[in-house]
Amino acid sequence: PHYALLSLQNSASELTGPVFGQNDIDPLDNDLIRNYAKTGDPIGERIIVHGRVLDENARPVPNTLVEIWQANAGGRYRHRKDTYLAPIDPNFGGCGRTLTDEQGCYVFRTVKPGAYPWRNWVNNWRPAHIHFSVFGSAFAQRLITQMYFEGDPLIANCPIVRTIPDPRAIDQLVAALDLNATIPLDSIAYKFDIVLRGQRSTYFENRPEGN
Amino acid sequence: MVQKFDYLKESPSQTAGPYVHIGLAPGDAGFDIYRQELGHDIIGPNAKGERITVDGIVTDGTGAPVKDVLIEIWQANAAGVYAGAGKVEQGFRGWGRVIPDFETGEWAFETIKPGPVMGRSGRIMAPHISLWLVARGINIGLNTRMYFADEDKANAADPVLNLIEQQHRRATLIAKRETRKGASVYRFDIRLQGENETVFFDI
Numbered sequence: 001p002h003y004a005l006l007s008l009q010n011s012a013s014e015l016t017g018p019v020f021g022q023n024d025i026d027p028l029d030n031d032l033i034r035n036y037a038k039t040g041d042p043i044g045e046r047i048i049v050h051g052r053v054l055d056e057n058a059r060p061v062p063n064t065l066v067e068i069w070q071a072n073a074g075g076r077y078r079h080r081k082d083t084y085l086a087p088i089d090p091n092f093g094g095c096g097r098t099l100t101d102e103q104g105c106y107v108f109r110t111v112k113p114g115a116y117p118w119r120n121w122v123n124n125w126r127p128a129h130i131h132f133s134v135f136g137s138a139f140a141q142r143l144i145t146q147m148y149f150e151g152d153p154l155i156a157n158c159p160i161v162r163t164i165p166d167p168r169a170i171d172q173l174v175a176a177l178d179l180n181a182t183i184p185l186d187s188i189a190y191k192f193d194i195v196l197r198g199q200r201s202t203y204f205e206n207r208p209e210g211n
Numbered sequence: 212m213v214q215k216f217d218y219l220k221e222s223p224s225q226t227a228g229p230y231v232h233i234g235l236a237p238g239d240a241g242f243d244i245y246r247q248e249l250g251h252d253i254i255g256p257n258a259k260g261e262r263i264t265v266d267g268i269v270t271d272g273t274g275a276p277v278k279d280v281l282i283e284i285w286q287a288n289a290a291g292v293y294a295g296a297g298k299v300e301q302g303f304r305g306w307g308r309v310i311p312d313f314e315t316g317e318w319a320f321e322t323i324k325p326g327p328v329m330g331r332s333g334r335i336m337a338p339h340i341s342l343w344l345v346a347r348g349i350n351i352g353l354n355t356r357m358y359f360a361d362e363d364k365a366n367a368a369d370p371v372l373n374l375i376e377q378q379h380r381r382a383t384l385i386a387k388r389e390t391r392k393g394a395s396v397y398r399f400d401i402r403l404q405g406e407n408e409t410v411f412f413d414i
Contacts, residue, residue, distance in 0.1 A: 001353070002272075002404055005413040006374060011330045013341050013356075014414045016293040017285065018306035026246055036244055056218050065249075069234025079230045080241040081279075081313075093244045095234045131227065131234055139285045140414045142352060144345050146225040160226060163350045169223045195219045 014140040020065040020099060029097045032070075032110035036093030043089055044073025044111030048189040049147070050181060052104040053134060056198030060104025061141075066194075067097040067133040068108060075116030075126075084116055109187065115154055127154035127161070136196040147192045148174045224352065227345035229279050236281070236310055250309075253284060253322045255302025260289025260326070264396045265357070265386065266319035268311070269344065272404030276316025280346040282309050284320060286339075291326035324359065324395075330370050337365035337372070344401070354412045357399045358385045375410055383409045 008014065028035050033042060049068075053061040071077045071094065074086035078094050092111065100106045115125045129146045136142065148155050155161055155174065164170050172195070181189035232240040238248055269277040284307040287293045294305040311318040322340075330336040337358055344353045358366050366372055366385065375381045386397035401409045 001408055001411050003408055003410075005411050008371060008374070008412045008414045009331055010414060011336065011371075012293055012296060012328055013285070013287075013336070013339070016296045018304055019295045020249070024247070024249060029245065036242075054219060056221060058217070058219050067234050069230065077230045077233060078240065078242055079233050081229060093233075093237070093242060095237050095244060097234075097245075131225075131231070133227075133235060139341055139343070142283070142343055143222060143224060144227045144231075144352060145222055163225070164223045166223075169220065172220065172222055173225070195222045197221050198218065 010138075010140055015138045017135060017137055017139040017141065020063075020135070022099065024065075025097055025099065030106075030108045032093065032096045032108065034109075035096065037091045040091055042072065042092035042111050044092075044114075046109070046187040047112050048107060048109055048181060048183070048187050049130065049175065049192055050105065050107040050178075050189065051175075051192040051194065053100050053106065053136075053194045053196065054104055055136075055141075055196050059199075060100070060102070061136055061196055062100055062102045062104055064100050064104075064137065065097060065135045066100060066106045067095070068110075068130050069095040070110065070113040070130040071116055073111050073114050075114030077116075086114070086116070112149070120159060124159065125154055125157075127152045127158055132192075132194065134194055134196065137199065138197075141196040141199070143194070143196060145173060145194070147190075149190060150174055150177050224350060226347060226350050227281060227352075229347040231279070231281050231345060231347075232310060235308060239310055239313075250283070250307045252302075253286070253304060253307035253320065254288075255300060255304065257300040258288060258303050258323045259300060260323035261395060262321070263324050264319055264321055264394060265340070265399055266317065266396060267386075267399040267401060268316050268318070269346075269401045269403065270316075271348075274405070276311070277346055277403065278311055278313055278316045280311060280316075280318075280344055282318065283307065283343045284309065284322070285341040285343070286322065287325040287328050289323055289326045291328045291338075293328070327365060334370045335365070335368070337362050337369040339369075339371075342401075349403075353403075354414045355401065355409055356384055356412070357397070359397060360385050360388050371412075380410050383407055
């Protein structure tokens with residue numbers, strides 16, 4: 001938009017949001033190594049991506065829907081519009097979803113996505129990344145973002161990453177290698193915490209007493 | 212030295228990209244993976260109220276349709292109650308997800324007309340549907356509201372519409388009512404940029 005956004009004091013329309021339950025999803029939905037496997041495991045670096053969903057007051061956001069999508073190990077998406085020459089992996093779909101637990105924790109198992117080229121500047125490559133969609137408990141908390149991997153030299157060159165002006169904010173999207181959570185001889189792990197807008201009860205609004 | 216704040220900062224938004232369907236509507240990306248995709252059924256089988264279709268097209272600053280947009284919908288039931296905030300009909304979620312036709316950019320969803328909702332300071336808000344748009348090229352989801360053209364009186368008193376200083380811009384949030392084959396259809400086109408740009412909110 002060219003025009004400024006119009007600021008809105010939140011009403012019920014913004015402070016409520018959809019609620020999802022375990023019967024909306026299946027237990028395998030968060031395992032991208034298994035959820036589209038046809039003849040065997042997908043090819044690529046086996047990883048665990050886990051973390052917590054918190055609000056700005058560092059309180060966990062429980063029972064919220066987290067959805068992810070990504071390219072395969074070669075940087076190719078399973079999407080009819082992706083024509084990159086790297087091949088599709090017959091055993092990899094590239095999407096997953098889960099609900100956070102009571103502490104706001106989530107976990108996915110997948111393969112590490114590859115970098116891929118895109119038509120922006122002639123020689124633009126996206127860093128390896130996983131797209132994240134998170135609901136929170138209010139429609140005003142709805143967030144879509146991308147997770148990057150610690151140490152990837154493409155991060156600093158990416159014009160999509162650089163739509164974020166604050167370098168510390170960029171760091172917030174870079175998942176740390178988490179050796180504590182790796183499964184020895186099986187999968188390496190990355191930790192990625194997500195912070196949604198703060199949530200507190202209303203102070204002194206049309207009421208003489210507080211909270 | 213004053214104390215430091217220990218609040219966290221919100222994770223920054225990034226674009227949903229052109230392949231958003233893989234994650235949020237994989238059937239439309241071209242493969243079936245989930246037992247059920249979420250967001251197709253907004254109201255469930257028991258919803259009271261007038262059944263309506265809402266359709267439209269999202270256009271960019273050059274007037275071209277945005278064919279890879281994804282829109283999420285959040286609305287109250289016919290009594291003006293949001294799911295999760297009070298008693299609603301069994302199966303009524305009030306939330307939906309819609310993507311346009313890949314060729315034409317036209318989208319549509321089926322729902323019921325929501326009732327008026329209590330706003331702040333005890334002021335009633337006119338019936339409206341909240342919409343949230345993401346797409347390639349949109350760095351942070353865009354929030355807007357759709358109101359109904361046949362609710363003139365309620366719209367005139369709506370506290371949010373009245374925040375829009377330029378009278379003529381209010382019209383960008385009001386869907387036109389049509390009757391097609393006996394069914395009620397509201398047409399709601401969204402212009403991201405340029406002439407008649409839709410009003411977007413920072414909620």
